[in-house]
Amino acid sequence: MMTGMMIEGKWTTNWNARDQKGVYNSIPTTFRNYVSADGKSGFKAEPSRYHLYVSLACPWAHRTLIMRELKGLNQVISVSNADLILGEMGWRFSQTPESTAEKVIHLQYLKEIYLKADPKYTGRVTVPVLWDKLTQTIVNNESREIMRMLDVEFASLATRNIDLYPYHLQQKIDKTINAIYQPINAGVYHAGFATSQVAYNEAVIELFEHLERWDKILSQQRYLCGEQLTEADVCLFATLYRFDSVYYSLFKCNLQRILDYQNLWNYLKELYQIPEFKVTCHLQHLKRSYYMSMTEINPNQFVPMGPIIHFDEPHDRDRDYNV
Numbered sequence: 001m002m003t004g005m006m007i008e009g010k011w012t013t014n015w016n017a018r019d020q021k022g023v024y025n026s027i028p029t030t031f032r033n034y035v036s037a038d039g040k041s042g043f044k045a046e047p048s049r050y051h052l053y054v055s056l057a058c059p060w061a062h063r064t065l066i067m068r069e070l071k072g073l074n075q076v077i078s079v080s081n082a083d084l085i086l087g088e089m090g091w092r093f094s095q096t097p098e099s100t101a102e103k104v105i106h107l108q109y110l111k112e113i114y115l116k117a118d119p120k121y122t123g124r125v126t127v128p129v130l131w132d133k134l135t136q137t138i139v140n141n142e143s144r145e146i147m148r149m150l151d152v153e154f155a156s157l158a159t160r161n162i163d164l165y166p167y168h169l170q171q172k173i174d175k176t177i178n179a180i181y182q183p184i185n186a187g188v189y190h191a192g193f194a195t196s197q198v199a200y201n202e203a204v205i206e207l208f209e210h211l212e213r214w215d216k217i218l219s220q221q222r223y224l225c226g227e228q229l230t231e232a233d234v235c236l237f238a239t240l241y242r243f244d245s246v247y248y249s250l251f252k253c254n255l256q257r258i259l260d261y262q263n264l265w266n267y268l269k270e271l272y273q274i275p276e277f278k279v280t281c282h283l284q285h286l287k288r289s290y291y292m293s294m295t296e297i298n299p300n301q302f303v304p305m306g307p308i309i310h311f312d313e314p315h316d317r318d319r320d321y322n323v
């Protein structure tokens with residue numbers, strides 16, 4: 001989703017995220033501080049100190065919401081949900097049945113929150129954002145790092161005893177998160193926002209090669225890094241969950257549906273059926289958000305009625321993988 005960006009503290013809608021070949025490039029995230037358990041980073045993990053700004057449509061923000069649920073951090077970290085539509089002025093927070101007014105610093109737009117953290121900010125204004133109420137600044141706006149902080153640094157405040165970054169799997173988890181990032185998590189956006197046939201073709205071919213590969217791996221093991229649910233699964237889930245409803249049609253990632261992959265589809269159902277994943281899933285909201293916000297690729301803003309997806313159907317993932 002793209003609207004404007006901030007240059008030296010000024011909002012502009014006059015920019016293009018594509019290069020001359022029509023390839024969509026993501027701009028690196030800029031707030032990269034870290035909350036730590038001991039506070040040595042300058043940001044100590046403490047209850048009620050931090051706030052998350054998210055959109056329920058956004059797959060990157062979705063990672064952080066799932067982690068917050070899995071760790072049982074709901075009372076520790078508060079959340080604001082952005083309005084359904086990402087408009088010309090970027091994400092906005094107002095009180096509607098589907099979004100929450102911004103009650104922490106009492107600002108309407110996410111860009112105002114970025115400016116409060118850095119009046120000369122240059123970069124995209126994206127969710128998720130982890131805000132520190134104590135020092136009144138953005139700690140971090142990179143989903144992968146926020147997810148990791150909630151998992152590791154907030155562990156002593158967690159009310160659920162689950163570790164998604166276990167010591168013996170750490171290298172594998174990092175490698176896997178990296179391996180799925182470019183071709184799959186970002187790959188759907190590269191396809192959807194490409195402005196040349198060549199760039200679109202390349203993104204789609206790469207995307208489906210990687211989906212195929214992970215489908216095979218998941219025929220031999222239950223989760224991406226083996227027999228244990230990890231952060232890497234959270235990262236893949238957020239993309240797979242949106243795939244058949246949004247990326248297949250709106251972004252033209254349509255060589256196959258996730259439903260057509262025996263293992264990816266059953267894996268997706270299994271994760272969806274975990275209560276802490278399910279409460280973060282809002283398919284109707286996210287469909288409307290994508291189809292109505294992305295006027296560049298869907299100018300009439302129609303929202304398709306289908307497909308009807310039975311995420312609650314039984315899955316086959318509790319089978320024996322050693323045979």
Ligand SMILES: N[C@@H](CCC(=O)N[C@@H](CS)C(=O)NCC(=O)O)C(=O)O
Nearest residue numbers: 001002003058060126127141142143
């Ligand atoms: N690198 C960021 C990317 C986040 C991102 O692209 N968020 C999108 C929503 S899905 C956004 O806020 N876009 C607003 C914009 O580009 O103006 C992360 O993983 O946290």
